[in-house]
Amino acid sequence: MKVNIVEWHGFSTWHWNLATESHPENSGYVDELCGICRVAFDGTCPNCKYPGDDCPIVLGSGCTHNFHLHCILKWLEQDTSKGLCPMCRQTFTYKNLYPIMTEELVNLQTLIDGHRVMRERFQTDNEQEFEAFEDEDGEQMNG
Numbered sequence: 001m002k003v004n005i006v007e008w009h010g011f012s013t014w015h016w017n018l019a020t021e022s023h024p025e026n027s028g029y030v031d032e033l034c035g036i037c038r039v040a041f042d043g044t045c046p047n048c049k050y051p052g053d054d055c056p057i058v059l060g061s062g063c064t065h066n067f068h069l070h071c072i073l074k075w076l077e078q079d080t081s082k083g084l085c086p087m088c089r090q091t092f093t094y095k096n097l098y099p100i101m102t103e104e105l106v107n108l109q110t111l112i113d114g115h116r117v118m119r120e121r122f123q124t125d126n127e128q129e130f131e132a133f134e135d136e137d138g139e140q141m142n143g
Helices: 069-076 103-129
Strands: 057-060 067-068
Touching: 057 069, 067 069, 069 103
Parallel strands: none
Antiparallel strands: 057 067
């Protein structure tokens, strides 16, 4: 019996390998969804045409929620986000797994730092607002 191959279609699949020396339990296939756009990490966020290095995953370090880079950037650009995770409302920080700081990762860090400064300023303003009042003689007033 002789077989002639008339047509052949090759295909491949890929997935993010999130294993690092500090987190070897992350090895293997990650089938989570982005907490913002609800698309699988092996897919693309709404801003991208193709999955891969142009649409990396940002792993939360303060919480365990993960997002596409473009999704978390868009979230943190809003003043109403207050620099908090959209899932659990903890202060959002991320694990930098990428050896090169791209422009988008720099923007992410800038947004996180800006929200941190605003939170600190707000806390300072609130503390000053609740300080004890003094009357004209310098004695503290209860009230």
